[in-house]
Amino acid sequence: VHQPPTPGHRSTIEDVAAAAGVSVATVSRALRGLPNVAASTRERIHEVATTLSYRADPAASRLAAGRSRSIAVAVPMLNTWYFSQVVAGAEAVCAEAGYDTIVAGVGHDRAERSILDGSSALHRRVDGLILVDVSLFDTELEFHRSTGLALVSVGARQIGFPSIGIDDVEVGRLAAQHLIDLGHRRIGLIHGATEDPFDFEVPLLRQQGFESAMRAAGIELDPALYAPGDFTVDGGARAAAQLLDSADPPTAIFAMADEMAFGVARYARERGLRIPEDVSLVGVDDHDFAPVIGLTTIRQHVEEHGTTAARLLLNDLEGDGAPIERVNAPIELIVRSSTSTR
Amino acid sequence: VHQPPTPGHRSTIEDVAAAAGVSVATVSRALRGLPNVAASTRERIHEVATTLSYRADPAASRLAAGRSRSIAVAVPMLNTWYFSQVVAGAEAVCAEAGYDTIVAGVGHDRAERSILDGSSALHRRVDGLILVDVSLFDTELEFHRSTGLALVSVGARQIGFPSIGIDDVEVGRLAAQHLIDLGHRRIGLIHGATEDPFDFEVPLLRQQGFESAMRAAGIELDPALYAPGDFTVDGGARAAAQLLDSADPPTAIFAMADEMAFGVARYARERGLRIPEDVSLVGVDDHDFAPVIGLTTIRQHVEEHGTTAARLLLNDLEGDGAPIERVNAPIELIVRSSTSTR
DNA sequence: CTGAAAGCGCTAACAT
């Protein structure tokens, strides 16, 4: 078993106070930049603190002050491009502001949501929470509201809390319209979860946009052209198999995320199908890897979503608090070589 | 400014004690599963705690017990496939064990290393630290040793602490040998950082393995065949440009990471070069997208590195502490279609 | 501008 940190030779606020010949209260004030400390005193205290390499114990100050200077980022999965971008963006901003960033994976079922439903005292461990593409149950929302935890959402809107995201309806519309303009009429749609009763907002909105463009073009919607891709590469490949091996396959596919589009590309490759000759393909994200296969996609700046979310949160936590409701981030159709005329 | 959590209506250990008709000490014991509590008492306390939805304040128990039940994962960057895999693996294990996982980006220069050099009191915020591909300066190592922080490294070895990783020399050898076997003699090497004085161990070892295979095959090493790829897609593309546009370009390229290999593929695509007809390509990792472009690669199971690291750390923290020095994870050459005979 | 002192909520001896 590991030896716990050697106690004793770490300096406390009392050591600093003693060495500087002042009281602990003054040390506390001085070090935190609070007013009512003589400049000379403050300077002396800083020097002493440096010499003793003193650092306030976070747990102690948390307990006394009621703030932890740390935030949590809750994501469905940590190991996908999209979520790591967001986390990276958020972490950078938080680190800059002196906040610790705790990551937490959350699932859809109750058991994996302890961070969200209050059963883990999250509100006493962190000052704020960033939700990435996770929708809260009403009870959870209510809980956080009552608990007073600062909260911002990226992706889905969370009523009563700030959120940042893109116009997902427009995403679906843009993608569909691009394909329609190229002459496609049988367009496959790879969406999110198979049967998730609690499917979140984003895929629904994208689908809505997709369908509105289709309808506007007078194209009939065909249920056989929808397949779940799980937002993963493998899922995208499975969906591609389902779509492409059907009796009347689509001539184009819109995958709601680049990762799923990569799965389509992989499957096409295995099957010997060419993109875009045999099937056009468009994704969403503009993943780093998109240019590698020339994927046409709807670009969004994911890392920025993370930084913005963190800034919104910090603003809420300690800013002058102009309460922001929704930040809409830009999107852009990037045409590469994975789409062509029918 | 955000309203801090409504104080008052959150229950403390005293509330529970009062409601259960016992002392706080008993409540503490009961709830933490310590011995010396009558079964009936324990049960009653649990019920009361549930009713009051009581949860011990982490800061308070941290302060009293000296343990934070949280660990930190330090990575050079959060937004790459490799690091997110490791973080995901570690987080899963830690969450399971009831530990919070703090992520921290660290750079190479002093300023971005405050987490590591003791200037941030990390040792008082977390019980342990997982280092992912970051080498510590001697002073930093010494500091953590003195401070007693539990530490495990993934990738590089850190003397005196457990680490998990692969045989990187063998990685380089395997890749080079595969290419040599296919008849290649001019083989480009895309390594890590441009001029990092403090380049870490891993790229060096891979290069070593690469060169030993080359020498064993009687192939002369050509400095013109080395290019830095920064371990990113863009870096890989730049390196590819440097290599492929040179007077005497290589017929094959070994990129030390799949992400860089993707960069090569992207550049080749832009230049109209075919893989493997014009240039063979091998990477390292077996990234999710490797199959998408049929990339030959040296597979490693990165997420498992993360789970293993976390387990080593927890074992150190609270296990029976069989002190493990180094865990060697398996690697495997996966031949796909990006390599062919010369 | 500075100090004294009362907690913050919990854990861990030490008693009983």
Next chain:
DNA sequence: ATGTTAGCGCTTTCAG
């Protein structure tokens, strides 16, 4: 098996 009590190291009134 349970209770008492002394802190853990800091912040924050409230006095001076």
